Amino acid sequence: xxxxxxxxxxxxxxxxxxxxxxxxxNGNAGSPxxxxxxxxxxQLADTGLPTLRDEDWRYTNLNPVLKTGFVPSTMPKKExxxxxxxxxxxxxxxxxxxxxxxxxHFIAELxxxxxxxxxxxxxxxxxxxxxxxxxxxxxxxxxxxxxxxxFTLLNSAxxxxxxYIRAAAGCILEDPVHLLFLSSGAPQPCIHHPRIILHxxxxxxxxxxxxxxxxxxxxxxxNTVVESTVAEGAHLHxxxxxxxxxxxxxxxxxxxxxxxxxxxxxxxxxLGSRLVRNNIHAVFEDEQAECTLNGLFLPRDSQHMxxxxxxxxxxxxxxSHELYKGILNGESRGVFSGKIVVRKDAQQTDARQAxxxxxxxxxxxxxxxxxxxxxxxxxxxTHGATIGRMDDEALFYLRSRGIALAEARNMLxxxxxxxxxxxxxxxxxxxxxxxxxxxxxxxxxxxx
Amino acid sequence: MxxxxxxxxxxxxxxxxxxxxxxxxxxxxxxxxxxxxxxKSTLAGVLAGxxxxxxxxxxxxxxxxxxxxxxxxxxxxxxxxxxFQYPVEIPGVSNTYFLKAALNxxxxxxxxxxxxxxDFLALIKEKMKLVxxxxxxxxxxxxxxxxxxxxxxxxxxxxxxxxPMLAILDExxxxxxxxxxxxxxxxxxxxxxxxxxxxxxxxYQRLLNYIIPDVVHVLVNGRIVKSGDKELAFHLEEHGYDWxxxxxxxxxxxx
Numbered sequence: 222x223x224x225x226x227x228x229x230x231x232x233x234x235x236x237x238x239x240x241x242x243x244x245x246x247n248g249n250a251g252s253p254x255x256x257x258x259x260x261x262x263x264q265l266a267d268t269g270l271p272t273l274r275d276e277d278w279r280y281t282n283l284n285p286v287l288k289t290g291f292v293p294s295t296m297p298k299k300e301x302x303x304x305x306x307x308x309x310x311x312x313x314x315x316x317x318x319x320x321x322x323x324x325x326h327f328i329a330e331l332x333x334x335x336x337x338x339x340x341x342x343x344x345x346x347x348x349x350x351x352x353x354x355x356x357x358x359x360x361x362x363x364x365x366x367x368x369x370x371x372f373t374l375l376n377s378a379x380x381x382x383x384x385y386i387r388a389a390a391g392c393i394l395e396d397p398v399h400l401l402f403l404s405s406g407a408p409q410p411c412i413h414h415p416r417i418i419l420h421x422x423x424x425x426x427x428x429x430x431x432x433x434x435x436x437x438x439x440x441x442x443x444n445t446v447v448e449s450t451v452a453e454g455a456h457l458h459x460x461x462x463x464x465x466x467x468x469x470x471x472x473x474x475x476x477x478x479x480x481x482x483x484x485x486x487x488x489x490x491x492l493g494s495r496l497v498r499n500n501i502h503a504v505f506e507d508e509q510a511e512c513t514l515n516g517l518f519l520p521r522d523s524q525h526m527x528x529x530x531x532x533x534x535x536x537x538x539x540x541s542h543e544l545y546k547g548i549l550n551g552e553s554r555g556v557f558s559g560k561i562v563v564r565k566d567a568q569q570t571d572a573r574q575a576x577x578x579x580x581x582x583x584x585x586x587x588x589x590x591x592x593x594x595x596x597x598x599x600x601x602x603t604h605g606a607t608i609g610r611m612d613d614e615a616l617f618y619l620r621s622r623g624i625a626l627a628e629a630r631n632m633l634x635x636x637x638x639x640x641x642x643x644x645x646x647x648x649x650x651x652x653x654x655x656x657x658x659x660x661x662x663x664x665x666x667x668x669x
Numbered sequence: 670m671x672x673x674x675x676x677x678x679x680x681x682x683x684x685x686x687x688x689x690x691x692x693x694x695x696x697x698x699x700x701x702x703x704x705x706x707x708x709k710s711t712l713a714g715v716l717a718g719x720x721x722x723x724x725x726x727x728x729x730x731x732x733x734x735x736x737x738x739x740x741x742x743x744x745x746x747x748x749x750x751x752x753f754q755y756p757v758e759i760p761g762v763s764n765t766y767f768l769k770a771a772l773n774x775x776x777x778x779x780x781x782x783x784x785x786x787x788d789f790l791a792l793i794k795e796k797m798k799l800v801x802x803x804x805x806x807x808x809x810x811x812x813x814x815x816x817x818x819x820x821x822x823x824x825x826x827x828x829x830x831x832x833p834m835l836a837i838l839d840e841x842x843x844x845x846x847x848x849x850x851x852x853x854x855x856x857x858x859x860x861x862x863x864x865x866x867x868x869x870x871x872x873y874q875r876l877l878n879y880i881i882p883d884v885v886h887v888l889v890n891g892r893i894v895k896s897g898d899k900e901l902a903f904h905l906e907e908h909g910y911d912w913x914x915x916x917x918x919x920x921x922x923x924x
Contacts, residue, residue: 618757621717622771622827623745623778632770636761636810 228270231287236266238293239378254354261359261377270371280556280588281498281527286470291442293379294324294411301405301436307331310401310434313649317396317427318343320384323403324441325413327382340389341427343398346416349385356385356418361448361476361502369474369500369529376414376446376474383416383445388425388455397428397460397647402445404465406437417447421455421483428458430650433493435466445473451483453507458486460645464657465493467524474500479539481507488645489528490654491518492661497526503541504533505567516545517641519661520553520585527556534567537597541571546641547578548634548662549585560592561604567597574604579611579637581630634662670695670866671736671835676727678715684725685711687891693835696863700877700902701870703888704910709870710754712888713839716868717751718744731835745771746778748834752824752841759811764823767811768793772830796829800856818849825856836860836867842876854879874906887913 239262249255270287271278307321320343321331327345337343350356357380360373384400402415419429433443443465451457457477465471471494477485491497503512518526532541547555557576576589591604611633619629635658642654676689685708693699703709715722716729718741729736731749739747759767772792773783784792797804800822812820821841828836838857842850857880861867869880877885877899885901886893887910894913895901905913 612757615757615759617719617741618753618759619767619771620741621745621751621753622767622831623742623775624770625742625774626740628770628774629742632762632767633759636759639761 225272227284227287228272232266232270234290235375235378236262242293242379252354254350254357257357257359258378261374264359265371265374265378268371268374277529277558280554280558281496281525285496286442286472289410289440289442289470291410291412294326294407294413294441296326297323297328297405297407302328302331305331305403305436307401310432311399311430311650311653314399314430314647314653315396315649316399316430317394319399319401320345321401321403322382322415323436324405324407324411325382325402325415325443338392338394340392340425341394342385342387342389344385346383346385346418347381349418357416358448369502372444372472373446373474376416376444380414380416380446382413383418385418386427386429387420388422388427390423390425390452392422392425392427394427397430397458397650400429400431402431402433402443404433404435404437404439404441404443404469406435406439406466407441408439410440410442412442412444415443415445417445419447419449419457419459421449421451421457423452424454425452426456426458428460428647430460430462432462433465433471435464435469435493438466438468440468440470441466442470443472445471447473447475449475449477449485451477451479451485451510453481453483455480455483457484458488458646460488460650461490461499462654463489463491463493463497467493467495467522469494471497473498474502477501477503477512478506479503479510479512482509484511484513486513487515488641489516489518490641490657491516491520491526492657494526495524497524499528501528501530502533503531505536505539508536508538510536510539512539512541514541514543514545515641515644516557517548517638517658518546518555519548519550519638519658520555521550521661521664522553523551524553526553529556529558531560531562532572534561534563534570534572536564537566537568537570539567539570541573543574544641545576546637547587548581548637549578549587550581552582552584554585555587556589557587557606558590558592559604560594561602563593563595563597563600563602565596568599570597570600570602572600572602576606577637578606578608579634580608581611581634631659631662635659670697670732672730674728674730676715676729677725678711678722679725680711680722685722685891686715688727689891689893691886691893693866693868695866697883698861698867698869698880700882700885700899701868701888702872702874702885702902702905705872707888708891709872709888710839713751713837713868713870716837717741717749742774743778745831746775750828750831750833750836752821752828752836752838754840754843756812756815756820756824758813758815760813762811763808764811765793765807768827768830771827775831793830796826799829799859800825801852802826817844818846821845821849821853822856825853825860829856829860834865836865838867838869838871840870840872842871842873850876851879874902877902889913
């Protein structure tokens with residue numbers, strides 16, 4: 222079967238699910254919420270699902286995802302929920318609130334939403350949409366990028382649950398809000414579409430930790446969309462920690478609109494899943510704003526981790542910093558594609574991008590593709606990419622001081638990763654990340 | 670301490686060491702001098718366990734054991750220390766973390782209890798005085814952004830911490846001004862005891878004003894062509910290496 226037939230079949234399957242979903246809606250078929258879903262589904266049907274022939278998907282073969290017959294996820298059983306200890310997923314990290322989802326369903330009894338400061342709204346998406354149906358759009362305005370559009374549309378058609386966080390003007394949250402997405406390893410491969418909406422109003426500041434983890438191994442497909450807006454003088458810190466089961470599929474689109482004197486930073490740490498595709502699309506909507514995209518991914522075995530980012534300098538005098546690092550083991554594959562667009566009027570842009578990759582095995586492969594599209598003339602843009610093996614001279618130096626080869630390799634990999642961990646502001650989170658990375662490097666070493 | 674017998678070694682099929690014979694007794698300091706390309710750094714590298722060199726003939730007996738049977742890290746644990754000509758910068762690894770990992774690896778190998786953070790800090794502070802090193806350098810990544818002198822002092826600090834039986838100083842004087850040279854040499858002298866030994870590899874006689882060798886060897890084209898006392902170093906300084914090139918065969922046989 223050729224690949225476009227697979228996309229057709231998968232699309233038909235999604236349409237069947239959608240028809241079944243519509244039947245459940247009964248009298249609500251005319252609601253704005255439903256119209257939005259219908260529009261999204263229709264637009265997806267018109268464009269079709271991506272194939273390897275799409276430039277933005279040429280490094281990531283979606284066939285393993287498309288040929289898995291996913292079913293919509295069902296509410297997890299009570300006995301699954303009783304064994305969950307939500308604290309263990311981020312030990313020692315103090316959080317302002319926690320929203321827990323199992324197989325995409327919001328679990329109120331595992332969540333913690335009390336004691337929030339004045340001016341701060343944190344709720345499940347379903348309860349937020351009940352009050353404000355137009356919260357979810359078909360697709361974020363201005364995003365025409367085919368790389369992200371299809372799966373965003375799919376999310377918009379099906380999304381029912383997720384998180385809504387809004388910090389009112391001047392509201393500052395010290396501790397992070399923890400969004401914990403767990404998969405129960407349900408026997409049938411299920412699909413869920415979390416939708417996360419983050420609004421930092423004028424002069425506000427908060428941190429979100431978006432975490433994916435597995436209770437049990439199993440096949441599932443997470444298709445997340447995050448929409449963030451950062452208003453004038455506001456600061457949004459976004460950390461994503463992805464450690465799903467090694468059989469899982471994960472596709473995400475993260476949008477950020479950043480206003481005057483505001484900043485958005487995104488720190489990604491990727492460990493899990495069989496196939497990951499993360500898209501980030503950040504746009505400067507006004508002057509003197511800042512955007513930071515940091516990413517660290519550590520695939521092993523035959524994991525595939527693909528990262529596509531776009532930073533759109535649509536306004537003058539904005540800064541962007543981007544650093545992605547991969548440490549690849551086994552037969553894993555990594556992709557980094559980072560596009561920086563500097564529009565005609567975006568003078569005095571300062572954009573820096575780097576992609577550095579460390580290959581720990583002979584069979585690991587990484588593709589890195591920086592793309593600069595510059596239409597303004599008074600700009601500072603730098604980009605660089607490196608792919609390398611471990612420095613033999615550094616290894617020998619450590620060994621000549623008595624440090625065993627395996628330990629020396631581990632120290633150097635850890636050092637390579639440390640630059641990104643050090644950029645996370647929360648100390649407890651940093652030490653948790655350090656230990657996760659340490660574990661990953663040690664287990665890869667044993668396997669390899 | 671160390672006995673090198675008829676050592677032949679090379680890289681990618683090219684022979685660099687062409688039959689080295691050398692005996693170092695406990696408590697002795699030996700200087701190995703020679704022109705560029707004579708094989709000095711190769712000899713130091715072979716002793717420390719650099720894997721890029723092929724040993725084609727000969728043996729190295731260190732404290733009764735066959736040194737070539739040991740990996741680089743095992744040699745370090747057995748008490749062999751190489752002070753690098755070009756110390757390596759390791760971004761992301763702090764000097765303290767590195768030193769502690771090294772010391773505890775060596776202690777574990779030698780069957781001594783590993784040091785905890787407190788005891789380690791006490792030890793390191795004491796050893797730092799020896800090389801007059803700024804404490805701020807402890808928290809910096811290993812050698813990253815260090816000046817030439819700081820890097821060499823850091824080498825001697827590592828030596829002080831690991832307490833080797835056989836120290837090999839590879840061109841430790843290169844790139845040092847006179848003050849740094851004095852500090853580094855002073856550190857080496859203080860660490861010297863009647864039980865341990867050192868091999869000082871150098872191009873110039875200058876370092877040997879500070880570290881007084883018991884024996885001086887002249888290495889030319891992969892062979893030791895002449896051995897003598899410290900006066901030999903002065904002779905070399907005065908007359909250069911040209912005269913030594915003619916000595917080749919006989920001295921190698923007679924050593």
